[in-house]
Amino acid sequence: MQVKEGGVLEVERVSKQFGAVRAVTDLSFTAQRGAIFGLLGPNGAGKTTTIRMVLDILEPDSGSVRWQGQKVDATIRHAFGYLPEERGLYPKMRIQDQLQFFAVLHGMGAAEAKQRITDLARQFNLVDWMKKPPSELSKGNQQKVQFMAAVAHRPPLLVLDEPFAGLDPINVEIFKAAIRETVKAGSTIVLSSHRMEQVEELCEDICIIDRSKPVVQGKLAEIKRDWPNRFIRLSALPDLAFLARFAGAHVMPSTDGYVHLSVDPSVRPADVLRAAAAVGPIDHFEVVEPSLNDIYLHYVKPEDAAA
């Protein structure tokens, strides 16, 4: 498949306030063509509000959302694809008819839509279900249909709000493959999720927002490279007193039988290995990049996550 026109989404200094509540404050990001942009943050941080401003459902109080340099309006957003967090399908309408309806509604030709939906049904193993209404489908399959509805018309911009929620591991793989394929075809994707592993796998650029404000953003690889701490994983040792010599070193909780260390970037891992080998036998020693999960937990304070 090929998207007619991929493009760049630019969100520039948007803010939105509901009464006294600040939903989004001074948020900027750019989602590139053929790339997946990850929007992360705890519940209530402003992700959905941001998505709604991107889709022109909400008008930002200040700032602008541009697609290919043009302000997003009804004509432009008409072609966008959206997988809402609150899934919505007509419960009694046959899936085939429903997908056809949404695709044509988004501007696709009827014959093209029919072919495309047949292909998608095969890809998602839903061929036998196409003549049934969503109310007869399992939750996972309903979600597949929802995803198909979002991508059927080959949107140049695809916005996915929590696409993996409630999926089993096999379906997560199917979804990931479909998302990658969409990107390869030239779509720009904005993905909001709580599932760090998936975001880490899929997204090149991320933005974490907390309490309406962006707390960290940029290329995931660069964020990891510039991370202030260095993580080391090594075999369990009887005595860890030697760590006191290294700047910023402390042991992090773990359950995998290894010792997880966090040290200052100035510390050379080779020195740590040598000191550890002097204490006991070392079967395993590795320098680990911070996971997105670590980064997330570092920036988003637990009390916020609970709020």
Add this chain to the structure above:
Amino acid sequence: MNTVTLIARREYVERLKQRGFIIGTVLGVLTIVALSFLSVIFGFLGAVFSSPTSIAVLAPDVVSRQAIQHALAPKGSSDYALTVLGDRNTGRSLPAKLAAQLKAKKYDAALVAYRRPDGQLAFTYYPHKSSALDEADSIKRLLQRAVLESDSNVAAARQLEKRLSFGFSVQSLNERYRSAADEFSAQAIVYFLLVLMYMAVILYGVQVAQGVIEEKANRVMEIMIGAVRPAQLLAGKILGIGSLALSQFVLFGIVGLVMIVVSAYVSAQIAGPHLASAAATAAASSGQQGMPGLNIATVPATTWLYLIVFFVLGFFTYATLSSGVGALASRAEDVQSSSAIYTLPMVAAYLLAFVALSDPEKPLAVWASMIPLLSPMVMFTRVATSTVPIWQIGTAIGLSLIVIWLLTMVAAKLYRVGVLMYGKPPKLKDIWKALRSPA
């Protein structure tokens, strides 16, 4: 295909397939069929047991008097009770004394027979009761015989010609209405159509509100609002549900008309031509024997045209209003509380339509017939029962169209507020803000 048509088509097709709709339509058709057969039975019983139409007769001479009596009330027939008041009548006019007696309901009708200057026998029929008006045709038919018998002195060669064209005119005694022929029928049919319109607008109007809420409840509008403008969405819904409503009513109408023909035919088979016409008249009425005849054939074509125009206007005015209610409500229960927004003007229009029915020229009725929301029912009542200046009709239609457009715009704005605030009903302040923002 454009967006509005696409949405309208989906609404139409999906609702058409719903079990509730199919059952409702089948039940509706069955009810119409059952009612019309009931009316055949009632018409038959009515013709058998009803009291004869009492007619006061004025004849010009003894020969014609006997001929009339023989034609209208032969031995063994009880359709007409004739009272001969004289056989020296000269003119076609109704004597004042007899007119007063008719008004006092002493007779149902008067038949004034007279000789034209050329000696030919002619009649003027003065029905007072509407059922007597319905008898005009069969009286004319029966009088053919009287003409032939009384004019036996005229050359036989002219008999055939006379049979086809003897003088017979009907003079209704109620002057309020445009013409005598549709005197009662107009009122009855307007009443019947008003009830129909009221039901249709209430039933289908509510469906528009529910359709809008449904999409909020199942969250489909999250996708919809990205793909289409709220005004397109609402317009599509209203058009789709409106077309479905019209289709269903047209179907009921066709079944009704077929049943009128069928029941007239059935009556003819079981009871002979005279009863058949009585039964056909009864079949066209609501089916109750107590209700005087409602002869659909006497309703002028313009009334049907106006019915369609004002039905469509009425439906769309209330449907857009209803979509606004749906846009504000977040759950089906909320519709109940805000449904007064459209039921109140609906009831007001219904009541004002009755004011117009009793007197189409009453200033209250004239004004109400031009005010949107009220005009579909009130103006329809006026045009069906009296002659209305064309500018008033134009004003009513024009204002209704403007209000439909305005209401759609307002509903579309409210829809945006409603979408973003599901869970809690929007505050007045939010509504006001939404109305001032561009659509």
